[in-house]
Amino acid sequence: MKKSVLVVMALAALGAAAAAQDVKAGQEKTSFEKRSFPFEGDVTVERLNVRMFPKGDANSIITSVLGLGDKVTVVAEKDEYYQILPPKGSTVYVTAKNIKRDGEKGVALQNEVPVRLDSRVNADVLCTLKENDSVKVLGEHMGWLKIEAPAAVKYFVGKKYVHLGEAMTALPAPKADVG
Numbered sequence: 001m002k003k004s005v006l007v008v009m010a011l012a013a014l015g016a017a018a019a020a021q022d023v024k025a026g027q028e029k030t031s032f033e034k035r036s037f038p039f040e041g042d043v044t045v046e047r048l049n050v051r052m053f054p055k056g057d058a059n060s061i062i063t064s065v066l067g068l069g070d071k072v073t074v075v076a077e078k079d080e081y082y083q084i085l086p087p088k089g090s091t092v093y094v095t096a097k098n099i100k101r102d103g104e105k106g107v108a109l110q111n112e113v114p115v116r117l118d119s120r121v122n123a124d125v126l127c128t129l130k131e132n133d134s135v136k137v138l139g140e141h142m143g144w145l146k147i148e149a150p151a152a153v154k155y156f157v158g159k160k161y162v163h164l165g166e167a168m169t170a171l172p173a174p175k176a177d178v179g
Contacts, residue, residue: 041082041162043070050090051156052117052124054081061117063155064090072162081156086149092126093119093144099135106135106145115153119144127152 043066052061066072066087076083098113099106108129116123119141127150129135136148 038073038075038085040165041072041074042165043068043072043157043161044163045161048157048161050084050087051081052126054078054156055158066157072157074162074164075154077159078156080159082159082162083154083156085151086153086155090149090153090155091138091146092116092149092153093123093146094129094135096140096143096145098129099137099145099147101137101145104137106137106147108133108135115147115150119146 046068048066048070049062050064050066052063054060064087070087072082072087073085074082075085093116094108094113098109100109108131111128111131113129113133114125115127115129116125129150133150135145135150137145138148139146
């Protein structure tokens, strides 16, 4: 009887050791799926700040606020943030002299037209327009055009507040001409 108890205890100890090794081995083998960009995500909080730069940056500027269920297109990640395409309603500025305007439509007249955060000559340059790039003009003030932010302007949101959806096959190509 003592032998059978010892055998059962030995088998139990071996089983426990094997189970512990399986857990450890499983932990070592764990791999995280690397996402390919771009992909769509859903905002999971009532109010999510959209920033020009990741929060850790001293120059982080909140440009807008998204709501629960709003969609974002994620194009990259940086630390605890996703870099996203401009959310609907995002605006930026260009000098009016560099844009040929026809109502709400505009076309860049030259290469390297600076797109700025606000209507100041020394405001941050967020990207540049190439000659013949199209823009949607939303308003004009003292020689500056307020335009819909082009896709080249990127924003940041906290990763933990975005539920990831499916990868997108391709981004729509920007329109080359207006008309």
